[in-house]
Amino acid sequence: MGAKHLRLVCSSLVVAALCAVAPAAAGAVNYVSIGDSYTSGPGITPYAPSAPAECGQSDKNYPHLTAAALNLSLTDVSCGGATTSDETESQFEGQPPQDDALSESTEVVTVGMGGNDHGLFGTLLEGCTQLDAVEHAPGKAPCREHYESFVQTTYAEDMPEQEAALRHIKELAPHAKVFVVGYPEITPKDGQCSPAEFPWYPKDLQWFRDKVQKLGNKMIKAGAKANGAIFVDTFGPSEGHNACEPPGVRWIEPLIGSLTGVAVHPNATGEQEDAYDVELAMLKAGIR
Numbered sequence: 676m677g678a679k680h681l682r683l684v685c686s687s688l689v690v691a692a693l694c695a696v697a698p699a700a701a702g703a704v705n706y707v708s709i710g711d712s713y714t715s716g717p718g719i720t721p722y723a724p725s726a727p728a729e730c731g732q733s734d735k736n737y738p739h740l741t742a743a744a745l746n747l748s749l750t751d752v753s754c755g756g757a758t759t760s761d762e763t764e765s766q767f768e769g770q771p772p773q774d775d776a777l778s779e780s781t782e783v784v785t786v787g788m789g790g791n792d793h794g795l796f797g798t799l800l801e802g803c804t805q806l807d808a809v810e811h812a813p814g815k816a817p818c819r820e821h822y823e824s825f826v827q828t829t830y831a832e833d834m835p836e837q838e839a840a841l842r843h844i845k846e847l848a849p850h851a852k853v854f855v856v857g858y859p860e861i862t863p864k865d866g867q868c869s870p871a872e873f874p875w876y877p878k879d880l881q882w883f884r885d886k887v888q889k890l891g892n893k894m895i896k897a898g899a900k901a902n903g904a905i906f907v908d909t910f911g912p913s914e915g916h917n918a919c920e921p922p923g924v925r926w927i928e929p930l931i932g933s934l935t936g937v938a939v940h941p942n943a944t945g946e947q948e949d950a951y952d953v954e955l956a957m958l959k960a961g962i963r
Contacts, residue, residue, distance in 0.1 A: 709785065723739065737949040781851045786904070789891070818876070837895070855907065860915075866878060875930075909952050913945070
C-alpha cells in the first residue's frame with residue numbers, strides 16, 4: 676500500500692474499516708466476485724485452496740483483500756482466462772459457470788471481465804510481440820496498423836454481450852449492488868520502455884494504452900452506467916505504475932522477466948491497490 680493511500684485511508688473515520696482486517700462474521704454481507712485473471716491474481720501466492728487449480732486464484736487478490744477489509748462473506752469464482760461467456764457456460768470440465776454463484780441472497784457483486792473476449796488481450800500480446808520484437812516490422816507502429824480494425828470490431832461485438840451479462844447478473848441477484856472493475860494501466864503514456872522487458876515500438880505501446888486500454892475502460896464504464904452498476908476506475912490510480920516501471924514502482928509485471936512468473940498481469944501490490952479502489956467504491960455506496 677502506497678503512503679498516499681495509507682494516509683487517505685487511515686486518516687478518515689469514514690473509511691476506517693479499510694484498516695481493520697478480520698474474518699467475515701456470521702451474517703456478513705454476501706459478496707460474489709466474478710472475473711478473469713486480472714481479478715484472480717495468478718502468480719501471487721498463496722493460492723486460494725477452494726478454487727480450481729486451473730484458475731490461478733490468489734488468496735491475496737483484490738476480492739479476498741476487499742472481503743477481509745470490509746468484513747464481507749466472499750464467494751470468489753474468478754478464473755484466469757475467463758471470458759464473458761464463462762459467466763453462463765462452464766470454462767473447464769466440471770467447473771460451474773461463474774454466474775451460478777449468484778442468488779437472491781447475494782448483496783454485493785464485483786465483475787472484472789471482458790479483456791479476453793474474442794481473444795483480444797492474448798491476440799494483441801502475441802501479435803504485437805511478433806511484429807515488433809521478432810519480425811522488426813517496418814513503420815513506427817506496425818501493431819497498430821495491423822490490429823486497429825480488429826480492436827474496433829471486437830469492441831463493437833463485445834459491448835452488447837457484456838451489457839447482456841450485467842442484465843443477467845441483476846436477474847439472478849436482484850438485490851445486489853454491482854461494481855464493474857476496470858483494468859489498470861499496462862503500458863506508459865510516453866511509450867518509453869526497456870526493450871529487455873517490453874520490446875514493443877514506442878508508438879505501439881502508446882496505441883495500446885490510449886486506443887485499446889482507455890477505450891476498453893470507457894466502453895466498460897458506459898455499459899455499467901447503462902445497467903445500473905457502479906464503475907470502479909483502476910486505470911487512473913495506476914498511472915505511472917505500469918509494466919515499464921522498475922520493481923517496487925510497477926503494479927503490473929512486464930512481458931519479459933515477470934517477478935511473479937506471469938507476464939503482463941498485476942503483482943501483489945497491483946491487487947492491493949485494486950482492492951483499495953474497490954473498497955472505497957463500496958464504502959461510498961453504503962456497503963458496511
